[in-house]
Amino acid sequence: MRFKGVYTQNLIKGIKPDRLRFFDREGEHYKIKPEIRKMLIFAHHDLAKTSVL
Numbered sequence: 859m860r861f862k863g864v865y866t867q868n869l870i871k872g873i874k875p876d877r878l879r880f881f882d883r884e885g886e887h888y889k890i891k892p893e894i895r896k897m898l899i900f901a902h903h904d905l906a907k908t909s910v911l
Contacts, residue, residue, distance in 0.1 A: 863890035863898070 870881070870888045881888040890898070 863895045864888070 864884075865881070865888045867886060867888070870878070873881075878888075880891055880894045882891055883889075
């Protein structure tokens with residue numbers, strides 16, 4: 859779910875309150891707001907490889 863920009867309450871626990879404004883609460887989950895999500899790339903990245911996104 860993290861690659862979709864959706865996080866559980868457990869994962870969001872360490873987020874500072876002023877940064878929670880970037881998320882919408884949806885039941886038991888928090889979802890990154892669409893305008894923020896458009897600026898991000900969610901992908902697997904192998905640090906041992908030299909490829910660049």
